[in-house]
Amino acid sequence: MLEARLDQAQILKKIVDAIKDLVQDCNFDCNDSGIALQAMDNSHVALVSMMLKSESFSPYRCDRNIALGVNLTSLTKVLRAAQNDDILTLKAEDAPDVLNLMFENSGNDRVSEYDLKLMDIDQEHLGIPETEYAATINMPAAEFKRITTDLMAMSESVTIDASKDGVKFSAMGDIGNGSVTLRQHVDVEKENENVTIELSEPVSLTFSLKYLVNFCKASALSSSVKICLSNEVPLLVEYNVGNSSFLRFYLAPKIGDEE
Amino acid sequence: MGLRITTWNVNGIRNPFSYQPWRENRTFQAMFDTLEADIVIMQETKIQRKDLQDDMVLVPGWDVYFSLPKYKKGYSGVAIYTRSSKCSPIRAEEGITGVLCPRNSATKYRDLPEGQRIGGYPKDGQISNALDEATIDSEGRCVILEFPAFVLIGVYTPATRDETRTEFREGFIDALDIRVRNLVAMGKQVVLCGDLNIVRSELDTAGLQERLRKEAMTLEDFLNTPPRRFLNQILFGGRVLGERDEEREEPVLWDICREFNPERRGMYTCWETKKNARPGNFGSRIDYVLCSSGIKGWFIDSNIQEGLLGSDHCPVYATLGDIVSKDGAQIHIADLMNPEDMFKDGQRQREWTTKDLLPMSAKLIPEFDRRQSIRDMFFKRTNSITQSSSAPSNANSQDGASPAEAIPSTANTDNLIRESSFSASQVFDAVPTAVSSSATPPRQNSVIPKRQAGPSASAARPQKKSKVSLSKENSAKAGSGSGGSGQRSLMGFFKPQTPIEETSLRKTANSPKNDPAPTKPYVTSSEVIDKGKPSPQEDDQIEGWPAESSKNSVDTPPSEKVFDPVQNKESWGKLLGKRILPKCEHGDECQVMVTKKAGINCGRSFYVCARPLGPSGDKEVGTEFRCRTFIWSSDWSGRQ
Numbered sequence: 001m002l003e004a005r006l007d008q009a010q011i012l013k014k015i016v017d018a019i020k021d022l023v024q025d026c027n028f029d030c031n032d033s034g035i036a037l038q039a040m041d042n043s044h045v046a047l048v049s050m051m052l053k054s055e056s057f058s059p060y061r062c063d064r065n066i067a068l069g070v071n072l073t074s075l076t077k078v079l080r081a082a083q084n085d086d087i088l089t090l091k092a093e094d095a096p097d098v099l100n101l102m103f104e105n106s107g108n109d110r111v112s113e114y115d116l117k118l119m120d121i122d123q124e125h126l127g128i129p130e131t132e133y134a135a136t137i138n139m140p141a142a143e144f145k146r147i148t149t150d151l152m153a154m155s156e157s158v159t160i161d162a163s164k165d166g167v168k169f170s171a172m173g174d175i176g177n178g179s180v181t182l183r184q185h186v187d188v189e190k191e192n193e194n195v196t197i198e199l200s201e202p203v204s205l206t207f208s209l210k211y212l213v214n215f216c217k218a219s220a221l222s223s224s225v226k227i228c229l230s231n232e233v234p235l236l237v238e239y240n241v242g243n244s245s246f247l248r249f250y251l252a253p254k255i256g257d258e259e
Numbered sequence: 260m261g262l263r264i265t266t267w268n269v270n271g272i273r274n275p276f277s278y279q280p281w282r283e284n285r286t287f288q289a290m291f292d293t294l295e296a297d298i299v300i301m302q303e304t305k306i307q308r309k310d311l312q313d314d315m316v317l318v319p320g321w322d323v324y325f326s327l328p329k330y331k332k333g334y335s336g337v338a339i340y341t342r343s344s345k346c347s348p349i350r351a352e353e354g355i356t357g358v359l360c361p362r363n364s365a366t367k368y369r370d371l372p373e374g375q376r377i378g379g380y381p382k383d384g385q386i387s388n389a390l391d392e393a394t395i396d397s398e399g400r401c402v403i404l405e406f407p408a409f410v411l412i413g414v415y416t417p418a419t420r421d422e423t424r425t426e427f428r429e430g431f432i433d434a435l436d437i438r439v440r441n442l443v444a445m446g447k448q449v450v451l452c453g454d455l456n457i458v459r460s461e462l463d464t465a466g467l468q469e470r471l472r473k474e475a476m477t478l479e480d481f482l483n484t485p486p487r488r489f490l491n492q493i494l495f496g497g498r499v500l501g502e503r504d505e506e507r508e509e510p511v512l513w514d515i516c517r518e519f520n521p522e523r524r525g526m527y528t529c530w531e532t533k534k535n536a537r538p539g540n541f542g543s544r545i546d547y548v549l550c551s552s553g554i555k556g557w558f559i560d561s562n563i564q565e566g567l568l569g570s571d572h573c574p575v576y577a578t579l580g581d582i583v584s585k586d587g588a589q590i591h592i593a594d595l596m597n598p599e600d601m602f603k604d605g606q607r608q609r610e611w612t613t614k615d616l617l618p619m620s621a622k623l624i625p626e627f628d629r630r631q632s633i634r635d636m637f638f639k640r641t642n643s644i645t646q647s648s649s650a651p652s653n654a655n656s657q658d659g660a661s662p663a664e665a666i667p668s669t670a671n672t673d674n675l676i677r678e679s680s681f682s683a684s685q686v687f688d689a690v691p692t693a694v695s696s697s698a699t700p701p702r703q704n705s706v707i708p709k710r711q712a713g714p715s716a717s718a719a720r721p722q723k724k725s726k727v728s729l730s731k732e733n734s735a736k737a738g739s740g741s742g743g744s745g746q747r748s749l750m751g752f753f754k755p756q757t758p759i760e761e762t763s764l765r766k767t768a769n770s771p772k773n774d775p776a777p778t779k780p781y782v783t784s785s786e787v788i789d790k791g792k793p794s795p796q797e798d799d800q801i802e803g804w805p806a807e808s809s810k811n812s813v814d815t816p817p818s819e820k821v822f823d824p825v826q827n828k829e830s831w832g833k834l835l836g837k838r839i840l841p842k843c844e845h846g847d848e849c850q851v852m853v854t855k856k857a858g859i860n861c862g863r864s865f866y867v868c869a870r871p872l873g874p875s876g877d878k879e880v881g882t883e884f885r886c887r888t889f890i891w892s893s894d895w896s897g898r899q
Binding site for chain 2: 256
């Protein structure tokens with residue numbers, strides 16, 4: 001039996017909105033520590049990893065580990081019926097055929113309830129190794145979104161160079177080239193505009209912008225974003241959802257022109 | 260085993276996946292394996308560059324070269340797929356004239372250094388047509404690959420459409436003719452294949468006599484149309500009437516498929532879908548594999564695959580033998596279909612690497628270039644290793660299945676609604692006999708007069724309107740689950756009139772003691788509606804109903820006025836029932852079609868036999884194929 005009550009339906013709405021273009025069907029794995037999701041996109045270039053810790057819910061109850069196989073397009077349809085401030089309760093049996101979603105409006109006493117049919121999804125699970133990244137960049141989520149959309153106009157791919165001088169996003173395309181450079185920037189008064197860069201060694205990697213732009217749909221979830229890079233390791237883009245819950249995207253870099 | 264070249268106008272690169280056997284395993288890899296092909300030339304990919312997907316570009320074991328239209332989107336398009344284990348070209352170009360530029364380059368193919376270009380480009384003055392070369396190559400109609408053995412040209416020649424396109428069609432064909440002849444003159448061997456959109460001779464099309472008669476042409480006229488003259492002059496054994504054209508003195512290509520099937524009739528590769536001409540094989544042969552004379556002996560087989568569905572064309576193939584003779588020596592075909600150092604005596608000397616990718620390969624389009632799998636970068640958990648390869652296809656199939664499931668379910672509910680409306684009217688019909696005297700809530704009453712109005716006034720009202728009112732009843736019914744009971748109680752309103760046999764309505768009204776219930780609820784209910792829903796249409800209905808019914812009830816005996824279930828059903832049936840279709844000579848129902856051809860009849864609909872077009876066209880008598888039946892819709896009264 002799973003019963004998980006989320007104060008703000010918008011958290012789940014925004015998560016599903018952010019990943020539904022990357023992943024069509026996926027399992028929500030529920031256990032006593034929370035609800036997790038891991039899925040790769042069809043081309044196996046990107047990976048989504050979501051963790052909603054039990055602390056993000058109140059109350060949270062999950063007696064047995066269950067996997068809820070969900071079609072995200074269908075889930076989006078159901079979630080459209082929820083308003084952002086509705087209280088969302090997820091319920092499922094131990095061997096469920098359906099996921100029950102209940103939306104309660106605290107203002108008036110409106111309660112709506114939906115059963116979403118589940119499916120069996122054979123999903124491979126990747127063990128994501130703990131990684132010490134050579135560069136970790138924190139910046140406003142809106143800034144990262146702007147950089148990716150701006151550079152998308154120039155090229156299909158972006159090279160991210162992190163060095164002691166700062167982090168540079170550059171794109172070369174048919175019509176010309178462009179770049180955006182950010183330096184460490186800390187303002188105690190406007191904390192959510194801070195840019196921090198932790199660097200153990202310089203890194204330079206190239207990524208498909210299409211995917212980065214896609215990741216930035218999660219900007220609605222959090223005011224800041226964490227970007228981690230290391231050579232020979234996929235890029236990590238992390239949005240914090242609160243209570244140590246997170247939505248992470250991994251992206252395989254393009255193979256370099258070493259030859 | 261050999262090496263098979265297959266050309267197929269797929270009419271949309273994903274189109275075959277809707278048909279057996281391709282729908283089983285919707286991957287290009289599986290499709291090519293089923294075709295047993297090593298080189299596949301596709302025409303009419305009808306895809307835009309932005310819609311190119313992983314599954315059509317990154318086909319495991321295959322490389323692909325696209326030519327897509329520069330301006331028109333989702334139109335035309337040629338792709339050549341090559342099986343990397345069997346062959347990999349040494350040069351690749353887009354377009355016939357060489358004026359296009361390689362990707363990320365401003366140098367035209369024709370201006371590349373000698374060793375990097377395929378050559379044979381039309382020289383100045385060779386193209387007499389007024390079209391400029393960039394226009395000829397702007398529509399994504401030609402991919403050229405060069406192997407050490409030969410130059411492979413895959414084309415999609417513009418079809419005959421109307422006068423505005425004649426110049427383009429002929430200009431394209433001229434350029435093609437010049438390029439092929441130039442290449443042959445350079446000493447290169449050429450394989451030209453694709454949808455040429457030209458019928459070679461009278462042997463290659465059905466119903467020619469009929470068509471000639473209709474268009475008042477002679478067979479000479481037919482053979483003398485410029486495209487057909489081109490084809491017959493370039494082909495060994497082509498039928499050229501009169502003098503050969505200048506620059507076309509010698510034939511240079513063999514029609515391989517015809518060479519292997521010299522006498523075969525009905526060897527058609529394309530059938531009109533609209534006329535359902537494929538079952539009766541009323542088609543044309545317009546897809547060809549042609550080769551220059553130096554390699555004619557290399558081919559061991561060639562045929563059409565008319566049994567393979569997936570498009571309005573069928574695949575056509577030609578197979579090269581394993582061992583071919585070149586300059587007197589016996590050489591393994593693999594040695595000649597790959598870069599020089601890759602094969603020796605049919606044995607692979609080195610593996611194919613990404614360095615062998617030609618600049619035109621679609622794998623180098625930025626979105627697909629230098630792609631790295633995230634799966635390989637993370638360690639897999641041991642327990643899931645076995646699923647690794649099946650997982651993506653699984654996800655795909657589920658992905659595909661879910662919308663398919665969704666569609667029938669909505670269709671079902673649609674049907675349900677429709678059925679419920681029918682059953683509702685049947686229930687309604689049956690009601691006068693089974694009267695229930697249960698009290699009616701006023702709100703449901705408000706629905707009922709409308710329901711009444713439908714059948715009673717149906718004769719006087721245009722069809723469309725009553726349909727609207729019907730659908731409203733549906734929604735009203737769907738809204739209130741207990742609509743059925745509401746219906747029944749209305750009948751309680753009418754029923755009392757039947758027992759009172761010889762009294763008129765006026766009398767009933769005069770003696771409220773007899774039956775006070777029926778009049779009053781009615782009045783109130785109509786008021787409710789008037790206030791609640793002031794839409795003019797409903798007003799109309801409500802006003803119409805009492806007037807008409809009271810008139811009826813005065814003029815006609817009450818027994819007739821009461822809704823006769825049978826008659827009622829009939830009148831509804833007239834409105835809702837299917838149009839009665841005329842029968843053809845087979846006694847089957849005809850199909851309705853609309854004239855598309857420009858002219859005075861354009862837009863008129865007509866009935867014709869619904870069967871597939873027969874092998875001799877649309878004038879078959881006494882066969883299982885389409886008969887002569889033809890009726891203009893406007894001449895059809897709706898009765899047999």
